Amino acid sequence: MTSNPSLPVRPLPCAQPCFPWHHFSMRFSSTPRGARLARRLAGERFDAWGIPYGSDAHDALTLLVAELCANAVCHGLVPGRDFRLCLSAEGTALRVEVTDTRGERIPLLTEPSGDLDGDSDGGRGLVLVAALADRWGWYPCTDGPGKTVWAVLEPGPASTPRPLTPPQGGAGS
Template structure:
């Protein structure tokens, strides 16, 4: 789905993803839905805050497999890259207002990374394993 690169678009991404998970039979109050919703919220917020090009939308794609839920958020700033997985900075101080989001992704996603599919965009992706597929 394409969403406006605004705070409202980021909130809508999370709500639409939770609804899709519910439609797929993944309980809203379960671990998988909670983790996916948090990852989408972070990726969408980053797309709006750091990946925004005026007048261009960001995209969210959700894929369900028997093993996991895959989240992809594509924005229009391939020049603004997040830290690599496993290299997310330490937790910021209590007075800092940002810098915790990718730590949350590290904690909740079983795998995540970034890829560039074309010169105009970048895609952050994450996979959250479904309960029957955890170690």
Template structure:
């Protein structure tokens, strides 16, 4: 199973990007855009590639879950990107540590037609994902997306 509730720390990243964003739909859209922009800058992966689209989808779902299920009024979420040797680790930290993602994510039923697929998408597109609670105030849901051969932490510019 790809999901891990508590995961070992990733290898030391080749590069790191971190930014607080508003817990709004606009903040989630910005997270998606910034993740793809950072990926293309770090790794020379084309903006319209499958890898970039996967990073966009996974980031959008993590950010959407943070603003939908992890939001407290007046509190932002944090997007952190870590460039690993052969993957991009996407971390979204929100302010609701008591609301952990289900393990494994349930398949949506017929009454969930418009929602409930976010974690299933993350599970399908990310190589690994999980959730880490490090303190009483936040939780981080993370996912790792691997790159095609020739790209990644050692193959692109930084």
């Protein structure tokens, strides 16, 4: 086998990476307890990756995990099937992915039903995801039933707070 000296051996690093490459993936039971455990483990993982508890980026990422996991339990539940949480950090981006086995119920960004100041328990999850994430979306699983909903956050140098209004133009890609 011959090598070509004109090809780089390693990919070039992105400009000023904030995070070295990290990855975390685990299955959780599709129950409120499983969603709560996923959120707590994600919070610990973000802290270990250098995103400290109490920072704006940590709070935003933990809320993204909580909402996506709650949606997987509430809307993606297939009895006896778990959901999977995958976290990754590379360069300046942090990615949260939650995979469930219910492919026919696709996530739609809609206005919350009912009174926002009232007693309604749900309907705000994807609105929060859209407000906190730089981009988000979903794709169907190719190796079986289900879908993956993902969100990406690229915190600034000082992790400045982000406005809580949904971006114009829908869900993003």
